[in-house]
Amino acid sequence: MTTTTQRTTAGVSAPTAGLASLFVPGLGQMLIRQTRRGLLILGSLVSALGLLAWRVHLIAHRTAGVWPAFEKALRRQPVFVGLVTIGIIILWLWASRDAYRQASTGQPGGMGIFVLIVAIFFVLGWQIGEIDLYKAVTELPDAWPPLSKVLWPWGAAFVRETEEIGASAPILVPCDDNPPAPPEEVAGQPYVMAEPTCGELSSLDENNQIIPGSRLTLTGRGFAPHTETQIWWADPLGNEFRHRQGGEYVTVETDDEGRFQVELILPYRLVPPSAAGRQIWHVEARQVSAVGDLKPSEALTLSVGRMVETIFLGMMATVFGIVLSIPVSFLAARNLMSGSRLTLLIYYLTRTVLNIIRSIEPMIWAIIAVIVVGLGPFAGIVALTIHSIAALGKLYSEAIEGIDPGPIEAIQATGATRLQTIVFAVVPQMIPPFVSFSIYRWDINVRMSTVIGLVGGGGIGFILIQYIRLLDYRAAGIAVWFIAITVAVLDYISAEIRRRFV
């Protein structure tokens, strides 16, 4: 038995090797025929130095000179810069000692040096990755409200039909001798009355300080009991805006009999000079009250619809992928294509193209597809089909390569034609891997189609990203739940089918 623990036969003495590694880390190892070890040490050291220089440059923003920049970086992030610097120095010295020891004892060097290299890169990775465990913990409470909505969104799954009721009263601005009368009360209808029925708007003084306008008392009755009621204004032109007091919207709650009373200060509005004179404003109380039965919310119906779309999107992509990848897989099967130089060339070409296509994520294909065919599920189908052809083409071709040549030989020997040989000897062997890979792909495609909408490829991801952007976390939560349920169910089904078929 030969082992690598033999004495090195290189004609380099231990001090030479040690010195060489002191000047160029790893050089000593290379001299004593530990070329790979030497290259690894050299490569790690150079890249660690390069990465440190880059991060120092970023930390010591706009500081000229190497030393000033390093000092500044050391002051700002002492732990990171210090640890990496010390690590690199130790590595350098260790490399030299390692070369010396190996050359003198002939024993192979230990693994310790590689542990150090890994440690240095870990520290670098921590800083480059901007890892901040502290933040992850401290910001959790702020993230909790939206998170909880996503986790349990079902409050927004069903809603009642709502009805808006309201009543308004005219306010004269400014007051004159002839203020408007309160509106007439109609039995059974909500009613509001302002007291007084005229006043001054709030305005700004020369220092942009608000001068409060007149106060008035708004009394309402005939509203729904125990319901939030909003106060709105309508200016003489009919523009509506919600009443704020101290920056906050004003909401009052009605009492047992549907009554309320609230003190208001007339709002501040820019009024064009041409509008000077007698102006009638309106103050209005509005209620939104639920009526009728529970019904599925828009978020729920949309999610269901989009989920169906998603499943079909994945299915169509799978079908197209399977159909198109079959011919491709023949071209990518070495045993079929090793006949001549030309076919071998086609084989290598097909393999290469498939590998390139496969290495590009379906999301990126979706972005490209959206550019070509526009937003919507078709773009998603195109993207997933492309990726499926490449993935299935590879799997199928490997299945073809793995078939047992024995039965083929036997069928050929009976005098069968090529086609008969394929049908009787090749196809039966292909069915199990074919079914298994196809179902596996269907599974992946539906999974992918749930997120392909994030970039405009249709399906449930399309509305999910919109809900997230609108900060409608409950609706987003419903979409997320549907995705999770579908994927889980599909997982189960595909495993079950594969188990039965294969």
Next chain:
Amino acid sequence: MLEIKHLTKIYPDGTIALRDVSFTVEEGEFLIIIGLSGSGKSTLLRCINRLIEPTEGQILWDGMDITAADAVQLRHIRRQIGMIFQQFNLVKRATVMTNVLSGRLGYVNPWASLLHRFPPADREMARRALERVGLADQAHKRADELSGGQQQRVGIARALMQQPRMVLADEPVASLDPVLAHSILGDLERLNQEEGITVLCSLHYLDLVQRYATRVIGLRDGRIVYRGTGDDIRNMTDAEFKEIYGEEAVRVSVGPHAKEETR
């Protein structure tokens, strides 16, 4: 019936598997080819029905050169030559019936057969072939549910479906235990004697050779190094033995049921 002239096979990687092999096979013979593994037995048998393309030489089948046959002619020749294999080479996921029926592929309408449609006469024939090898009740099992000996019998039934004039058997019993080996070779012997089917069989063990062969050819490194009858094997000299199996081989015992071992 079969005449092999100066057959040479060189694989693309340069391996010379057969060197200038010549012999003839007469109708009704039970010809056994012996030789170490790697001596070229499989290559020789596969050259005969051109599962492997010979590099040089001629193979005459009733005077017609197989090596020069076009696709249609080759099909016609192949279907007259049944073949059974060491690894049985059944389509494992197909039923026994389908495997047996596939022996008819050289005869039936190629297009109909693609839909697994076979004439009723062929199905009847398949049933009889299975009956003959004692597997009538296994017709609808999957081939890989059968034991090794049963699988080889299915292989024989498949070959029978070709109504062959000759059967090529490439170490048909090498994967089976000795008792089964005798029963499989016995089946072949019956075909040979009762139906006059010529058998060309490669074997490893000499005691089987003595029992079944009417004629023997010894191969070593792709060359024919021994020619004799079944009786000659019984009286084989050590020199002849070493010629076939090499200097290091040891004959474990000598006698009517001698067993040989090679190292």
